[in-house]
Amino acid sequence: xxxxxxxxxxxxxxxxxxxxxxxxxxxxxxxxxxxxxxxxxxxxxxxxxxxxxxxxxxxxxxxxxxxxxxxxxxxxxxxxxxxxxxxxxxxxxxxxxxxxxxxxxxxxxxxxxxxxxxxxxxxxxxxxxxxxxxxxxxxxxxxxxxxxxxxxxxxxxxxxxxxxxxxxxxxxxxxxxxxxxxxxxxxxxxxxxxxxxxxxxxxxxxxxxxxxxxxxxxxxxxxxxxx
Amino acid sequence: xxxxxxxxxxxxxxxxxxxxxxxxxxxxxxxxxxxxxxxxxxxxxxxxxxxxxxxxxxxxxxxxxxxxxxxxxxxxxxxxxxxxxxxxxxxxxxxxxxxxxxxxxxxxxxxxxxxxxxxxxxxxxxxxxxxxxxxxxxxxxxxxxxxxxxxxxxxxxxxxxxxxxxxxxxxxxxxxxxxxxxxxxxxxxxxxxxxxxxxxxxxxxxxxxxxxxxxxxxxxxxxxxxx
DNA sequence: TGTTTATTTAACTCGTCGGTTCATTTGGAG
DNA sequence: CTCCAAATGAACCGACGAGTTAAATAAACA
Numbered sequence: 001x002x003x004x005x006x007x008x009x010x011x012x013x014x015x016x017x018x019x020x021x022x023x024x025x026x027x028x029x030x031x032x033x034x035x036x037x038x039x040x041x042x043x044x045x046x047x048x049x050x051x052x053x054x055x056x057x058x059x060x061x062x063x064x065x066x067x068x069x070x071x072x073x074x075x076x077x078x079x080x081x082x083x084x085x086x087x088x089x090x091x092x093x094x095x096x097x098x099x100x101x102x103x104x105x106x107x108x109x110x111x112x113x114x115x116x117x118x119x120x121x122x123x124x125x126x127x128x129x130x131x132x133x134x135x136x137x138x139x140x141x142x143x144x145x146x147x148x149x150x151x152x153x154x155x156x157x158x159x160x161x162x163x164x165x166x167x168x169x170x171x172x173x174x175x176x177x178x179x180x181x182x183x184x185x186x187x188x189x190x191x192x193x194x195x196x197x198x199x200x201x202x203x204x205x206x207x208x209x210x211x212x213x214x215x216x217x218x219x220x221x222x223x224x225x226x227x
Numbered sequence: 228x229x230x231x232x233x234x235x236x237x238x239x240x241x242x243x244x245x246x247x248x249x250x251x252x253x254x255x256x257x258x259x260x261x262x263x264x265x266x267x268x269x270x271x272x273x274x275x276x277x278x279x280x281x282x283x284x285x286x287x288x289x290x291x292x293x294x295x296x297x298x299x300x301x302x303x304x305x306x307x308x309x310x311x312x313x314x315x316x317x318x319x320x321x322x323x324x325x326x327x328x329x330x331x332x333x334x335x336x337x338x339x340x341x342x343x344x345x346x347x348x349x350x351x352x353x354x355x356x357x358x359x360x361x362x363x364x365x366x367x368x369x370x371x372x373x374x375x376x377x378x379x380x381x382x383x384x385x386x387x388x389x390x391x392x393x394x395x396x397x398x399x400x401x402x403x404x405x406x407x408x409x410x411x412x413x414x415x416x417x418x419x420x421x422x423x424x425x426x427x428x429x430x431x432x433x434x435x436x437x438x439x440x441x442x443x444x445x446x447x448x449x450x451x452x453x454x
Numbered sequence: 455t456g457t458t459t460a461t462t463t464a465a466c467t468c469g470t471c472g473g474t475t476c477a478t479t480t481g482g483a484g
Numbered sequence: 485c486t487c488c489a490a491a492t493g494a495a496c497c498g499a500c501g502a503g504t505t506a507a508a509t510a511a512a513c514a
Contacts, residue, residue, distance in 0.1 A: 014491085033346050035262040039472065051493065054473065114408050115342050119260050122407040135412040162413060163429055167398070173405060174397035180349040181341050182396070185362040186389060202390055206437035210429075215441075241461085266502065276463065281503060 018056050020046045025053075026067045030109035033116050034064055065124045068113055069131070075110045076134045078103060084141075089149030091219045093211060096145065097168050097204045104172040105196065111176040139165055146211075155211050164211060171203040245283050247273045252280075253294045257336035260343050261291055292351045295340055296358070302337045303361045305330060311368070316376035318446045320438060323372065324395050324431045331399040332423065338403040366392055373438075382438050391438060398430040 024045035028037045039060055043050035057063040082099045084092035104111060117125055125131055142161040149155030175196075183191050190199050208218045251272035255264045266287055270277035284290035309326045311319035331338060344352055352358055369388040376382030402423075410418050417426050435445045 017491090033260065033262065035260065038470090049493065050472095051474095052491080055491075060472065112346060114405070115346055118405055118407045119339060119342055119346075122411050125408070125411060132412065139413065160429075162416070163426070165413070166409070166417060166426070167430070167433065169405070169409070170401035171394070171397050174401050177404065178341070178345055178396070178400060180345045181352070182393070184349050184352060185359065186366065186392070189389070190393060199390070199393070202387075202437075203394070206394065206433060209436050210433035244461090265500095277502095278463065278504090279461080282461075287502070 014056070017046075017048055017052065020048065021053055021056060021063070022067060022070055025063050026071055026109055026113070029064055029067055029116070030112040034060075034120065037064075039063075061124070065127065068117060068124055069128050071110045071113050072128075072131060072134055075103070075107055076137070078107075079138055082141075084145070088154075088219075089145050089152055090154050090208070090212065090216070092145045093142075093149065093164075094204055094208055094219055096142070097207055098200060100168050101172045101175065101200045101203060104176050108176050111173060114173070115177050149211070154213065154216055156213055159211055164207065167207055167210075171207075175199065241283070244273075244275055244279065247275065248280055248283060248290070249294060249297055252290050253298055253336055253340070256291055256294055256343070257339040261287075261347065264291075266290075288351070292354065295344060295351055296355050298337045298340050299355075299358060299361055302330070302334055303364070305334075306365055309368075312371070315381075315446075316372050316379055317381050317435070317439065317443070319372045320369075320376065320391075321431055321435055321446055323369070324434055325427060327395050328399045328402065328427045328430060331403050335403050338400060341400070342404050376438070381440065381443055383440055386438055391434065394434055394437075398434075402426065 021042070025037075025042045028042045028045065031037070037060075039053055040050055042063075043053055046052075053063065057066055079100075082096065084095050087095065117123075139162060142165050146155060146159045146161045146164070150157060150159060179191055189195050205218060212218065248269070252264075252269045254272065255269045258264070264287075266280055267277055269290075270280055273279075280290060284293055306327075309323065311322050314322065344350075366389060369392050373382060373386045373388045373391070377384060377386060406418055416422050432445060439445065
């Protein structure tokens with residue numbers, strides 16, 4: 001339609017401005033880390049000015065914290081899009097693994113923020129009260145899948161949902177977080193598109209194997225959603 | 228008392244001073260990251276002064292690089308201490324997994340440096356020519372184990388040594404690198420001593436299962452060396 | 455001992471960057 | 485139109501910290 005090309009006057013839309021800043025800051029923080037990120041550079045990525053960054057977020061740390069919270073919320077929200085409740089437990093678990101692998105791969109910025117937060121001892125996430133139960137759904141889903149899998153006689157009796165989650169996370173996070181050092185030390189074969197496919201298949205197979213009762217066949221992989 | 232408050236004389240021992248600085252810097256960098264580490268604080272941990280840091284290492288980046296190289300060398304050196312060549316392939320692999328898990332756990336500073344390097348895109352390790360072949364022994368060892376395992380009919384025909392290494396690393400690195408965020412989000416049960424033992428056992432079992440031919444029993448875990 | 459050179463110290467420089475001040479503009483409500 | 489509060493811009497400040505200067509002192513060796 002006929003947009004006013006020249007914003008000779010701005011509309012009051014603080015939320016949009018804040019969102020703009022948040023997005024810019026996420027990139028900048030993810031790229032450079034907390035201390036190397038420059039507020040000036042963040043501002044440069046936005047439609048607004050450095051002054052406004054401090055206007056809407058009190059200081060750099062608060063901004064970083066907002067970015068972290070926002071990124072967590074978004075990524076965890078994305079996880080809810082996986083619908084597996086009507087599938088057989090083994091298929092459901094398999095898809096969950098593949099989905100998580102892809103999802104992390106599709107969100108490298110988030111992974112970097114998590115790395116940064118770990119380096120900083122989790123100092124900033126501790127103020128975020130909502131965080132603990134943003135993460136619950138993932139484990140609850142795994143819990144349901146495990147219960148169903150055991151009930152169906154497909155899974156080992158001693159499956160431990162949180163441990164499975166740990167293993168899925170380990171592979172999916174490591175894949176993104178340590179890409180650089182791993183490639184440099186051992187070559188890039190896993191970090192081509194086909195390499196990633198193979199890796200995902202192997203990770204999936206490995207975890208499935210550890211969960212299924214001995215002898216239970218692994219479901220044929222349904223080629224699944226690429227993120 | 229009128230004693231010589233300052234040591235009036237010192238011995239010329241540049242190597243010791245450099246090593247002192249290197250150790251202090253490693254702690255400081257591991258704790259705070261590259262940009263948040265303060266040269267002044269590094270100096271404070273040494274017996275010498277800030278000036279000397281610049282005297283022996285030209286600047287902060289060069290010092291960081293020296294630290295990284297030193298840490299890599301030390302950790303990779305430590306890996307050579309594992310002697311498994313005379314063991315059966317399955318037992319050897321199992322011990323390698325357990326050893327790696329423990330070894331990483333015992334070297335959190337190293338892991339943090341690796342995280343930092345990943346965040347910085349590997350910019351500093353690229354100048355280190357020796358790095359690629361510091362890492363070879365680990366994969367070569369795995370290679371030998373795999374060949375022996377296949378030859379003995381214990382391992383699957385399609386084992387891929389580097390992929391196994393990837394999986395061992397993923398678990399061992401994630402365990403240390405993401406301890407903080409994982410505990411905060413999902414509780415600390417895996418990060419007690421007994422929790423770590425259980426986790427290591429599960430990681431080991433999982434990877435063994437993915438390597439062994441279907442039906443092959445996993446060796447009884449020999450309680451192994453704690454790092 | 456004397457001379458040279460490596461090592462050390464304290465004080466200083468100076469750019470960078472988070473954060474602020476203050477004046478101005480704009481939108482909106484009455 | 486008028487007034488107020490929200491929003492914005494430009495210029496500024498101050499501290500923090502990497503890296504330097506220059507002079508002092510001890511070691512090494514003749």
